Amino acid sequence: MYRLAIFDLDGTLLNSIGDLMSACNVALAHFNYPLHEEKDYKQFVGNGIYKLVERALPIEDRGEECVKEVKAVFDAYYKEHSLDQTRPYEGIIELLTALKAEGIPCCVLTNKVQAYAKELVKHFFGDLVEEVIGQREGIPTKPNPIGVIQLLESYKVAPSECIYVGDSNVDIKTAENAGVDAIGVLWGFRDEKELKEAGATYLAKDTHMLKTQILGEYK
Incomplete structure (x- = not known):
């Protein structure tokens, strides 16, 4: 886990x-x-x-x-x-709720401007997400690993104990650059081929599979 x-x-x-x-x-x-x-x-x-x-x-x-x-x-x-059409994917709120119940902190690292990212996360997820790091002036964006490293230090977690979840090659490369495992989700903006070629540790076709991968129950 x-x-x-x-x-x-x-x-x-x-x-x-x-x-x-x-x-x-x-x-x-x-x-x-x-x-x-x-x-x-x-x-x-x-x-x-x-x-x-x-x-x-x-x-x-x-x-x-x-x-x-x-x-x-x-x-x-x-x-x-920014809220006209945007919605959480099916099962996401239940996933974050389950991870919180297991004591696993959930954070967001995005290339979206931090102000927008924080507003959206607060609106849709409330306290299910503990910290949001977005694009900030003068700070490198993903795939630079600085955001992941900052969160590892903040939560005192080793790279081997952290998972990064995303839908594009940028996300998979971010995880690789930080030395953490990566899960590529198949419901996002990019396809399975891109995620496989980028080197995702796992692929998740739905949030149930994603939960089992994060909890270490994946078969």
């Missing part, structure tokens, strides 16, 4: 792709750029909002100033609409 469970947020705990897509398409439309479909946004996300906006823009318009202008419109819209 692991003694600390760290989760990615978007695509792992929360299905937020609809609100992210809406905010980005609103921002793109504001500047008359082409819009994208949900399947495209599932590939754009994973490295923070700046990279999301950059990937959504035409290649010739990905300069820093242009990205910042579009991102400002995204931020203004998303601030007011």
Whole structure:
């Protein structure tokens, strides 16, 4: 059984792709750029909002100033609409409740801006999640392992006692860089092939399987 469970947020705990897509398409439309479909946004996300906006823009318009202008419109819209469509995936609240009952602290490490991440976690999960680390100015984002290392130190847990749960190669690489095991969830934004190739320790098709993996009961 692991003694600390760290989760990615978007695509792992929360299905937020609809609100992210809406905010980005609103921002793109504001500047008359082409819009994208949900399947495209599932590939754009994973490295923070700046990279999301950059990937959504035409290649010739990905300069820093242009990205910042579009991102400002995204931020203004998303601030007011981040809860329109976003919901926890099926079984997530029950999973977090079960882990808390077992005495396993659950934390979130995400590339979403920290203010947004904390608001969403508090709204949907309350005290089921003990700590939230999001994107902060001047701090490297995932797959840099600094957030995992910070949580290991905070909870006085060895890397071998920690599991990181996510839905993309960014998450699996984050775990690898921190020296912790990784579970790739199959209900998120990326597919099984990506997670396998990234080197996930386990794959979870649903939250029941994920719980057994975290508790060390997986067969």
